[in-house]
Amino acid sequence: MLEIRDASIPKDSLLGDAMPDSSVLDVSDIPRQCGLLSNDEIVITENYTATQLVNLLALGQLTAEQVMRAYLKRAGITHQLTNCATEFLGEEAIKRAKYLDEEFKRQGGPVGALHGLPISLKDSITMRGRRNNAGWIKWNNRIAEDDALILKILHEAGAIFYVRTTQPQSLMHLECSSPIYGTTVNPFNRNLTSGGSTGGEGALLGLKGSPMGIGTDIGGSVRSPAANNGVYGLKPTTFRIPRQGLMGAQMGKESIISTIGPLARSREDINLFMKTILDTEPWLRDPSLVPIPWRSITLDSKNFTVAVMWDDNVVHPHPPITRALHQTVEHLKKAGIRIIDWEPIDHQKGWDLISALYYCNGAEEERNLMTEVNEQPLPLTEWILNQSQVKKRNWTEMNELISQRENYRKHYAHIWNERETSLNCSIDCLLTPVGPSAAPQHGTAKWWGYTSTWNLLDYPAAVFPVMTVDLVKDQVETDYKPRNVLDEENFKLYTSAQSYVNAPIALQVVCRRYNDEKLMKCVEIIERAMGRE
Template sequence: MAEPWRAIAERKRAERQSRIPKAWLIPSPPSGNGNLIGKHLDILSKPELHITQDFDATDLLSALTARKLTSEDVTTAFCKRAAIAQQLTNCLTEVLFDDAIARAKYLDAEFARTGKPVGPLHGLPISLKDTFKIKGHDASVGVAALCFKPAVTNSALVDLLLSLGAVLYCKTNIPQTMMALDSHNNVFGRVKNPANGALTAGGSSGGEGALVAMRGSILGVGTDVGGSIRIPALCNGLYGVKPSHGRTPYAGQEGGAPEGSSKVAIEATAGPIAHSMSDCEMFLRIVGDGKPWLFDPDCLAQSWEQQRSIASPLTSSGDKRKPVLRVGIVRTDGHVTPLPPVQRVIEDVASTLRSSSSTSATSIEVVDLDLSSLLSRCLKVSNGIFSIDGANTWFDLLESTSEPLSPWLQSRLRRRPAKSVDEVVKLQAQRIALQKEALQIWRPDANGNEIHVLVCPAAPHPVALVDRWNSVNYTSAFNLLDLPAGVLPVRTVTKEDVAVELKEGKALNGWDKTNQEMWGAKERKEYLGSTLSVQVVAPRLQERVLVEAMGVVDEVLKGIGKKAGSRL
């Protein structure tokens, strides 16, 4: 008879706790929902506080390669700060501190011996979502049946990052089944939003978002099949980028599904969650130039530099005129009407981009777009493809140890018959039709002008209360269409935002009605001061265009009120 899930979970949590040195424990972790960022840092020395607080990943990497800092010192500092973050937010699953510090010492020794850094990510600590397999360690994804079954091989991106000189020091918490937008599972428990415990930390890369927000990580890697990088980035005031399928290695992850099933599914992709756009660009550039196609057969044989051949509005062409960035503003997906703070921040962004054109180094043109017909039809197709196997693999795993569904999933997920081949083919045909329709967005108009990126909401509401996230279509539509997309913080929710009442009118559907119910007095009080972010979307496989455009937009938007971001 299989060991019951509760006993497995207790053993797994005890293992995690045992790997945090006693000297790094917080005597009395606080209760309540107060802001935890920058708190309880007494175990850090002044140099460790400087390392973890005063750099972004790009600057820290420069300091490492210039030998101003050692990898051992940097890795130790982030291991200690990750231990603090774990005790305050429950963001970790696998604690790999001993292995990481040993690797950092090796990298320092190699640098001293050869006089050269060991790869372009030399000595940089990087955290990973729990789905990534690291040989000798679990990838349990918060399911009891997968605990104490260490991986025998590395995920493709793990091998690539190690070859580039990175240090991998922890893995982070996720929701059960990875099909929820709030990171809770029965093995490790719930991830807490560091800024406000009444709000969600997001999912499914919620542990990654919380850890980076706590500066227990300078650069994290999440995965995204419906919003799982962008939503935690939004919830934690961070930057996050979801590439198109084929740009970054994804092979070899634990996803609760048989190998090969991704070929008939919506393809998940791996990407960065970080403190700055320069960090997102750095990660994607170095991974892109690391020949990812030699690690994952799904990756395109095209380096970051080779993306210059794609019609980019921002790459240098020798033309001395200011480059033009033409931005399409999308206000709604036509399925759920955004709440007032989301509407207001989109208007703020549109007006700021329009007024910045004469002063920015890039000439920005803003065009209003209505994509509600296209985007509203994505949801049904996405849901159909997400349920191809009827969740049978997940239920088989859970039932093998009598593990129940996480509370949020109990009313939303049940075992169903797997779809037939004909049903799968029909769904994929519908997806292809929507992707073909989406090509119209990027085609030049009668005057030869083309849209380079979209700016739109990432959710129809501000950061939601725990277990209250409503409608993933604002992010999942772009997974279905396989368009690269990223999130960047703009400002915080203000008293003026929460004073706006909803316009009278009938709800569009049940999702829209639920969204309206998220505008009560209790919710508005909790939204106050939380992050408002926007999403930026580019044509398929144009990640270089995306991050360049996000960098321009981010720089322009820094003038909008008090910036809500990881540096606050």
């Protein structure tokens, strides 16, 4: 597998003597400084959002081949610095770009809404004729017979797929390590994780090696990598974006449904992705989807309420996360936005529920996949499979667990409603941490609760970048007393800000179910209050 991957790395991206020593932690400037990218390639990959690229391509001011070659080279450089790719699709991508350029000339305009846009893909997104191991050695040679529906739609819209990216063993880590491809590292501090399970995408977008990537999220797998690498990510409500054609363990499971979501370098690119998919009415091809188009939403920023969850009362956030919340809240207050505190609603119970719902089979299939080929579970795989509520359930017990899930959802909605009534205003969104730390140190990302709760509730959630760790401002909390074992473990990880130097810090916005469009409008209002366009 590694030989196939390494042979596919674009030859014009090989760093050679420009490869930094492993002691160099921050490699974020190397792509532009290594001398391999031309000035035009630097401009193409650094100066334009996906939305801007699509507009320039549609106007004929850039060619698809020009953009594709720039991103293939930068992606190759990024991979050598972070170990983020599983396969480059260079030959096919250039062929596709040339075709799109010819069609542009022939018909006098673009082929689809995403004409010529390079899109990177998490390895688990099914591609016809390509391997799909879903994070397991046993499935290394499993070849997909068809493209996932999401790829068919994006291809029809004019997109170009050019690189597939890393994922962890089992797809169930908030990090990105596997016995197949090793560990993907964070480009801003290689002692830290890129996140997971869409960790390869996170690192790739963080170093501007892609304008838009696609991942999956069942507990934070889009949002964690987006946050750790300083980019944007969206976990949509389930049954809006098609999952048809995906391959993995426990296919057909309905206890907790994963979603496909985008990672991007701007807020507007998230909207572009969602609108492009939903404008095709994908529910006509995938009947499991709800027939809701991407709607235009208007919100009044002067009559707007944000509820801030400072802590989930299970694992306390590190100082950089709390500082990001405080700074953002100050911006919102100055903009005249109403701020209230959000008391979490038994998020420990939420974790007990969702960890059980992940493995109603008692993780039997997952353990068998490893046992059959003598694959050893990595520590974070063992950690999630051994959660206290993971056990094999019979039909009656399964139904009881689903009832508990629905009761938790009903209770959360009831409390939200009660709080709106008592405040005499609507609560437009929640503002929360993405995790209890900035990008975690390798092997330490154990607490999923800040992201997985919203999967359990099936609430859409988006991540946006805020700042980076500050060596002066982010001092250790000396007077904090941990509440439980996991809280204490997380607290002890933060011995100084130096351990997390340069790490991006992001926050998460959450709305009620099927309010995905409102969610992105809330992110816009929050970012505008922060002084961003």
